[in-house]
Amino acid sequence: xxxxxxxNTLDTIYNEDCLETMKRMPDDSIDLVITSPPYNMRTRIRxxxxxxxxxxxxxxxxxxHFGDDLSIEEYENHHTEVLTELLRVSGLVFWNIQxxxxxxxxxxxxxxxxxxxxxxxxxxxxxxxxPAMHEGVLNKATELIIVFEADGRKGRTFGKYExxxxxxxxxxxxxxxxxxxxxxxxxxxxxxxxxxxxTNFTKENEVVYDPFMGTGTVARVCxxxxxxxxxxxxxxxxxxxxxxxxxxxxxx
Numbered sequence: 001x002x003x004x005x006x007x008n009t010l011d012t013i014y015n016e017d018c019l020e021t022m023k024r025m026p027d028d029s030i031d032l033v034i035t036s037p038p039y040n041m042r043t044r045i046r047x048x049x050x051x052x053x054x055x056x057x058x059x060x061x062x063x064x065h066f067g068d069d070l071s072i073e074e075y076e077n078h079h080t081e082v083l084t085e086l087l088r089v090s091g092l093v094f095w096n097i098q099x100x101x102x103x104x105x106x107x108x109x110x111x112x113x114x115x116x117x118x119x120x121x122x123x124x125x126x127x128x129x130x131p132a133m134h135e136g137v138l139n140k141a142t143e144l145i146i147v148f149e150a151d152g153r154k155g156r157t158f159g160k161y162e163x164x165x166x167x168x169x170x171x172x173x174x175x176x177x178x179x180x181x182x183x184x185x186x187x188x189x190x191x192x193x194x195x196x197x198x199t200n201f202t203k204e205n206e207v208v209y210d211p212f213m214g215t216g217t218v219a220r221v222c223x224x225x226x227x228x229x230x231x232x233x234x235x236x237x238x239x240x241x242x243x244x245x246x247x248x249x250x251x252x
Contacts, residue, residue: 010207010228013219015239018211018232022085028150030090030230031206032160034197034218036189037079037095039103076106080113082211083148087117090209092160093148094197096124096189098140116152121145124193125173145172163200172196188214194221202227216242 007024008014014021086093097107111118122145129139149159174193194217202208204226210218213231215238222229223246233239 008230010230011219011223013213013216013229013231013233013239013242015234015236016232017234018082019085021211021230021232022089025089025209027088028091029207030209031092032197032202032208033086033090033093033095033210034189034194034208035086035093035095035210035212036214037082037097037212039098039100072102072106075103076109079106079110083110083114086209086211087114087148087150091150092158092201093150094201095146095148096143097146098143100140111146114148116154117148117150119147119149119158120156120170122147123171125171127173127175158201161201162203168200189217191217191221194218195225198222198225198227213242214238216245220245 008021083093083095097103099107124143124145126141126143129141132139147158151159153159172193174190174196176188176190198208198221205228207228207230208218208222210229210231213219213233216231219229219231219242231242233242
């Protein structure tokens with residue numbers, strides 16, 4: 001068994017829970033966080049009450065190694081803990097989430113808890129929504145990117161940015177992850193979206209962290225744009241895919 005490192009190494013994806021990785025991070029040691037956590041897709045409503053996935057649904061379509069079906073309270077508590085740690089290690093966090101049945105109530109509670117750290121909300125327009133699974137439900141053609149800054153300043157002015165005045169909108173139009181980007185994973189960031197964040201909010205050689213790295217899209221774009229990265233991913237399968245996509249690097 002590989003011993004756990006005493007400190008994190010740059011350009012490395014760790015096969016572990018992100019809270020374990022962040023235990024080794026000093027305060028304010030990360031320049032930017034970009035992440036898309038699990039959406040809790042398999043928590044459903046049945047007879048007016050929250051329930052877990054249907055009996056025939058053994059795993060989430062997005063993840064094949066866990067159920068993605070926490071209770072609302074569990075989902076809220078877990079992501080509150082993660083966001084608290086993220087804002088300890090980094091001053092700027094881009095948190096991509098979709099409002100689905102299993103996340104909606106928890107996400108709005110989280111927004112309330114972190115209201116003073118939310119700098120702005122970006123709408124990711126994917127151009128087309130998958131048909132809703134039930135009657136009376138809107139097709140989801142958008143996701144939210146909630147941007148947190150740790151300093152809790154009032155207003156909407158970013159403390160860290162690289163864009164010129166009047167050049168960056170709050171609606172970003174990128175299709176879903178393109179061909180060749182989603183091997184083994186049902187829902188990935190488009191690389192263009194990650195690049196848009198990096199070029200507008202980081203400089204070369206800065207350090208980016210993704211606590212839910214998946215198949216390595218954030219790491220891949222960091223590598224292409226000369227940024228360093230650290231990632232956490234609990235699925236060994238996804239770590240292996242990320243290693244293949246990156247072409248190099250140590251996956252622990």
